[in-house]
Amino acid sequence: MGRLARIVELYYDVLSPYSWLSFEVLCRYQHVWNVDLQLRPSYIAGIMKDSGSLSAMRFLTAVCLECPEMLEKVSRELWMRIWSLNEDITEPQSILTAAEKAGMSAEQAQEILGKISTPKVKNQLKETTEAACNYGAFGLPITVAHVDSQTHMLFGSDRMELLAYLLGEKWMGPVPPAPKARL
Template sequence: MDLEHNNSYWGMNLKWPSNFQDIIQSKGTLLAQRFLVALDNKEPEFVQKVAEELWMKIWSRDEPIGKVENIKEVCKKLKIPDFDTIITEINSEKVKNQLKQNTDEAYNLGAFGIPWIVVQKQGKEPFYLFGSDRLHILCNELECEYQGPLKNLKKN
């Protein structure tokens, strides 16, 4: 029911993957995570779009992301330049180590889900927020108005 409530509130069309065990736990998302790290090293301006597309493949269209072919589909759709070269970096020690460092950093900060938001204001101790249901707190701390889900901006 939580997914349905979030769909209604945010104006989205998310659904539980038909075989969560297979898509997320067996095949996993490690390849996609490594690709995002490699992409961030070469073409950082595309990271957000690719991450969103990978997320939508799983949570909106019930499509896999665990194979190189799945990553290539996303790259072609989003017109990522020279993506084959970036894909070759997925299994490099540099990318593996960088993802491990990123994961260790999140773990050491106490991250336990997404979105995990670190709020660091100049001259103050950082604090951490978890979940989209905390966005109003983030806006309060940034001293900006929280405008809610902005469903009117939804892309179909």
């Protein structure tokens, strides 16, 4: 009998460079540690007030609802635009450019952008942000690990070694070796 499912939730906002660090490390480790990584776009201003990334986070929420398989790539492209290219990610054209660079068609990206002001998207982002607050968030990122019927909340991007310990896994630095194929 195998291990019980281990869920790791990452609450993040692309306005937070520390969220980006956690995002990249957890995306690399999800298969190494065999965890179900659940990406949770959150609105840091809802936690810390007045950050300015509402449109980007609503867009990511809509992506999560409409085509969750694209969430990792689109999140990464938004981080690249703001933190590597110094681009404004609050402008619709910038968001569309990031989505297309992530592999979305222009039509699909435009359709999702058109949904960012819908009650469904607004409510989902609000619920996700409230969930982060309910775990005790006072900033982002937070990582929530559900292990052996217990829930552990970790704040910050520098807690990966502790997360590995909670999961009973080995921390091998920010870039782990690729997992070996199972026979």
